Amino acid sequence: MAANMYRVGDYVFFENSSSNPYLIRRIEELNKTASGNVEAKVVCFYRRRDISHSLIQLADKHARDLEEENESPSEAELTDKQKHQLRHRELFLSRQYESLPATHIRGKCSVALLNETEAVLSYLDKEDTFFYSLVYDPTQKTLLADKGEIRVGPRFQADVPDMLQEGESDERDQLKLEEKLWHPECPLSSKQIDQFLVVARAVGTFARALDCSSSVRQPSLHMSAAAASRDITLFHAMDTLHCHGYDLSSALSVLVPAGGPVLCRDEMEEWSASEAAMFEEALEKYGKDFNDIRQDFLPWKSLTSIIEYYYMWKTTDRYVQQKRLKAAEAESKLKQVYIPTYNKPNPNQISVTNGKMATVNGAGPGGYHAAGGGRACESCYSMQSAQWYSWGPPNMQCRLCVSCWMYWKKYGGLKMPSRAEGPEEKTPPSPVPNEPRSRGHGPRQSSHMVPVRNSGSPKSSTKTKQAFLLQATRLTKLARHMCRDIIRLRRSARRPFVPINCGAIKAECKSSFNS
Template identity: 55%
Template sequence: MAANMYRVGDCVYFETSSTSPYQIRRIEELNKTPSGNVEAKVMCFYRRRDLPNPLIQLADKHQMAQSEDSPVAMKLKKICLKTPIGEEQAAQAVLDPAIDFVKGGGSPFAMEEESSELPGGGEGLPPKQRHQAKHRELFLSRHVETLPATHIRGKCTVTLLNETESLLSYLNKDDAFFYCLVFDPSQKTLLADKGEIRVGSRYQTEVTNLLKEGEEDTRKSSELETLVWTPAHGLSDRQIDQFLVVARSVGTFARALDCSSSVKQPSLHMSAAAASRDITLFHAMDTLHKSGYSIEAALSSLVPASGPVLCRDEMEEWSASEANLFEESLDKYGKDFADIRKDFLPWKTLKNLVEYYYMWKTTDRYVQQKRVKAVEAESKLKQVYIPNYNKPNPALINSTPNAANKGAVLNGGTNGTAAVSPSLCASCQVTNSNHWYSWGPQHLQYRLCGSCWQYWKKYGGLKTADVFGESEAEVVRSARAEGEETALSVSHRPHRCTVINCAKEFKLRAHLARHVATAHGGPGEGARPVMKTRAAFYLRASPFTRLARRLARALRRPRHFARSPFSPINLHQVKHECTIAMAGLGGAEMRGAGAAGVPRARGPV
């Protein structure tokens, strides 16, 4: 029961195709549709197989740059010792494969061989475990999509990889994945996760030894820190409070003189409230400290010759439209201020965004939005029960008993006897399995046993690489190359112009015909005309129709039907009138009435 209960925040498998691996998603919301179905709003994770090859190489080089003990990092240290370069150039040297490493005694080809690094110290693993560890690596994205909850096929765990963790901790667990980079599917970029836990000598400070009893600290405090306030100032608390009241009054008066502030705070109490914020108090205490705790000198600094000092924080600097943009971006990206600045507020600095965020959390608007979200969360589903999916997979190869081998079945014996399998498993090379599944391109006729099929669906790869002397990527590339060769074989040869001293070639026959018509002034030998010749024609009325036009003039009304071309004509009434009129006419009169409408002879068209 608990295994089939899925809650918000769970990482799950989603099946969108019966023959493709599961997609790994994290449930963000569970919503019930008007029809009664449950839909899951999910955050997407991507596998290595879903990323373009350049990004996979970039991810491998990023891990090499992060690893201190990697060969490329050691080689980089030697280069830095020989040639003094900056940190940015050193990082670029690691991440850029085009940089020549001959200076450090290596070559670009050696670097490419070392570029298959795995995060978490994967260089000490056997080849099979290194191959399987790549299947456990995911890439986080902020892409959100909505999928039916009935497509959930099980739970899994996805955690941020720590530098102190070993990949064996993931390989020894089922349905365990890790990630360390963020993939943007729209921009096709990779970024380091901002929540990365930085552990190691590169990030921690060096702690000095504990001083022994009676030992003096030889360091100078003035070189290590800056004094901004001291309690030994000789002023009473009442004097300091009075000075702060004067500082607030100066801030209120400064806002009354400032045009932009008078628009934002049109009333006196709004200006006084803005002048009572922390930025005014911090500036007053800093001024008092710099004045040597002399109240007279500090008051003179608050009101210089240019006018009263105006101190404003981020809450006052931001406009209403900027505040709305910030709230919209916060709903989309969360507290990722780098992306907020990039996509919504590029004219603000990260310092401005962080300061405004923590000030915004103290406002009533933040409290109201938090209450609204709490009410919405109460109305949404917290969990959903999804039963196990038991329908057969289309890739399952049906058991067909052979007449020549009676009692044996293809997918394993029913009483524990050995199965008769026409081929090996493409992954583990076993011959006996209760279930066989078709895998890979159809013309290769690869098959997977039940265990390897489940591994393929969950982890997106085979258990063992190079089973048939080629990896999965080579199988796909060979199938793709074969398809391209087939496409080239069925393509037509280029059409060549047959005019003397021309011999131009064209891919399409229509292009050749256009070339002959325009360049050589004729259709050319074997070339089609540029366009088909349209046959000229005209409508010729029958003798009875011409006679009916004259006998039923009252019903014809050509102007009316010309203006209303879709109005129906009562043909029965026309025939009835013509029959009555023709009964009173002789043969000569009928021939004369019909001959009057004979068209004139037309010339050739």
């Protein structure tokens, strides 16, 4: 029951396709629709396979910079398999939200901000555990460091001065280090100070009535008085008292100089109604990420101004009203939802029928031999599995065992690089259209064929998938000439996945040598 109960804040696997890897999302809200179904509003995480090659290079550079700065073990010390699998654990956070049916949830996982003080191998030791350190913007196609990263290293540490020895005096000028703003033992009583502050508020209200711009923003006397009662007016009044030696008559004359009453305004009054509305919209989207608020909504405001406005905004009735509305909305939302374990057969699942392999829906690749004659698992190369799953394009006729299939679904890659793809797989192998046929047989049927990347062809440079050809060894070339009746090249090339009778070839070669 607990494993199938999903709550707000959980990291979960979502399935949007039977053949593609799971999506990784964080649940932000659970809403019940008018039709009675439950939808989850989620934050999106992206895998390395989901972003461009140029951004992957940027992410690798960021990782190398962190290793050099923190003096952590280099990735070069990891084995090739560990490096390969560790890339499957890396995610990229995004600010993108989407709504998905809750019935597509396939289980829980764990996503954490990369701990730069912890060994990266610790993430491989935990099941269904992922990490991230960069934020991906799918619209702008950018990668940036997360604002919440752990800042460890000499660049972020304070320089602590040496401890003074006994009898050693501090040579710093204390007058330059601090400034006294108020004397608690002043000659004025608390009642006199309060009376002076009331006068300062009254002067502030009168000053707003005389100011044209303030009259537009504060159309009523009540709003003007409320604005004059804010901290900026009180701070000015107390500073005036302190600067004039707590002499009330002298301080009063400064509140109303010859030019008219002094008007003190803070950020709440400097912002227009439209700017305030934009700020609330940005706060709803980004939270307290003031850099993004400034960049996308209020670029003409300084960061200091936005932060100051936020803390003043939190003291207003507007903030209280929005807080009440959000609390009411939260009560109407679901706190948790129960999703039964998904146990329907996957369309990619291969079943045994009449000695051959076929997919459960009958539409997938056939031609697999059940009694050990089929292709091995494309990842771990095992020939034995309780269940097989078709993987990749149907014409490639690749398959995965149960263990590698679940690894593919959860981590978006294979335990070891596929032989059909090479060392750095990104998506399932697909045939290259219009590519000339290779001279020889399929990549798995002859032990004398060596796959070689075809990077010299001008045609291959224009394709999205990198092509490869099969280069024959000398022994294979010799066998072709000596066994022309057994190996019919044209027929074998058209049927690359049909095994060649190696025993007959050896017998023919032996008889030719003896004769």
